[in-house]
Amino acid sequence: xxxxxxxxxxxxxxxxxxxxxxxxxxxxxxxxxxxxxxxxxxxxxxxxxxxxxxxxxxxxxxxxxxxxxxxxxxxxxxxxxxxxxxxxxxxxxxxxxxxxxxxxxxxxxxxxxx
Amino acid sequence: xxxxxxxxxxxxxxxxxxxxxxxxxxxxxxxxxxxxxxxxxxxxxxxxxxxxxxxxxxxxxxxxxxxxxxxxxxxxxxxxxxxxxxxxxxxxxxxxxxxxxxxxxxxxxxx
Numbered sequence: 001x002x003x004x005x006x007x008x009x010x011x012x013x014x015x016x017x018x019x020x021x022x023x024x025x026x027x028x029x030x031x032x033x034x035x036x037x038x039x040x041x042x043x044x045x046x047x048x049x050x051x052x053x054x055x056x057x058x059x060x061x062x063x064x065x066x067x068x069x070x071x072x073x074x075x076x077x078x079x080x081x082x083x084x085x086x087x088x089x090x091x092x093x094x095x096x097x098x099x100x101x102x103x104x105x106x107x108x109x110x111x112x113x114x
Numbered sequence: 115x116x117x118x119x120x121x122x123x124x125x126x127x128x129x130x131x132x133x134x135x136x137x138x139x140x141x142x143x144x145x146x147x148x149x150x151x152x153x154x155x156x157x158x159x160x161x162x163x164x165x166x167x168x169x170x171x172x173x174x175x176x177x178x179x180x181x182x183x184x185x186x187x188x189x190x191x192x193x194x195x196x197x198x199x200x201x202x203x204x205x206x207x208x209x210x211x212x213x214x215x216x217x218x219x220x221x222x223x224x225x
Contacts, residue, residue, distance in 0.1 A: 004157075033212065042120075042202060042215035043158065056212050090157050092213075101206075103213060105150075105157035 002026050004093050004106030012112045013081050021076040021109045025093030031055070032074040033103060034066060037088040049074055081113045117141060120203050120216025129225050133190040137203035137216045140184065146206035147179050149188045152218065153199045161201075162188070193223045 005024040013019050025032050031050045035043035045058035049068035060066075063081075068074045078085060088110050092103040120137040127133055135149075145166055150158035162177040164170045164186075170177045178187040186203055203216040 035213075042217050043213075045212040045214070048212060058212060088155075092157075102160055102163065105159070107157050108155075110155075 004091055004104055006089075006091050006106040006109050008109060009107065010110050010112075012114065014114055015081055015083065017081050017113075019078045019081060019111060021078070021089050021091075021111070023074045023076070023091030023093075023106060025072050025074070025091075026095075026104055029093035029095045029104075030072060031094045031096075031101065032068055032072070033092040033094070034060075034074070034076050035090040035092065035105075037090060037108075039087070041087075043090055046076070078111075083113050086111060086113045115140065116217075117214050118203060118205055118216040121219055122217045124220040124222060126222045126224060127193055129193060129195060129223055131193050131223070133188075133193050133197070133221060133223075135188040135190075135201050135203070135219050135221070137186045138184055139186070139205055141205075142181065142184065144205045144207075147177070147186045148204040148206065148213070149175075149177055150202040150204055150215075151199045152202060158202055158204075193221075195223045195225050198222045 007022045033048040034046040037043040046060040048056045052068045066076045088108040090108045092105045094101040094103045148163040149161045152158045164177045164179045167181045174191045176189040200218040200220045202218045204213040
């Protein structure tokens with residue numbers, strides 16, 4: 001079965017650089033979520049999109065922005081990177097089922113800021 | 115105070131043991147409760163979800179929700195070394211919305 005695809009899997013950047021993370025949801029899934037997981041931490045919700053519109057916003061820094069495109073893939077843009085941005089970034093996707101919208105997670109992008 | 119609290123462990127048990135993992139939460143309005151399993155450097159994988167109170171069983175795994183005490187549990191019977199992973203409880207903030215995770219419990223099942 002198709003899963004959520006994230007690219008790149010690993011990314012190394014210098015402080016103050018920018019980074020773009022991409023997420024390709026499971027086919028027919030119309031909702032995308034972004035989470036940040038620091039070392040030894042639980043995943044923290046950043047932002048979500050439903051049908052290309054922002055649906056919820058969590059603890060996402062102003063330096064970060066995201067969008068969902070017409071093909072439902074999503075990109076997380078991160079500028080003025082800081083050392084503290086080093087983390088695993090997960091994308092999850094879901095489709096409405098009438099009950100809970102099960103979120104399926106991708107393998108993550110490991111961002112290291114030097 | 116975090117909305118979801120989970121003992122981070124680590125928890126080490128012998129193969130075949132019954133494992134009990136627990137979380138507490140603060141908001142009585144929460145309705146959907148999940149357990150995710152996360153292997154090292156991988157994305158969380160949904161194990162089970164429960165709506166409202168009650169039990170749900172799937173093979174060796176049983177999820178339990180007690181809304182009166184705001185307590186959720188995951189039981190693993192006949193634990194196997196392949197069960198070694200971090201287990202995260204999660205609550206869906208509202209239907210179709212963000213997940214709030216507990217800190218995760220690192221489980222190690224020794225052969």
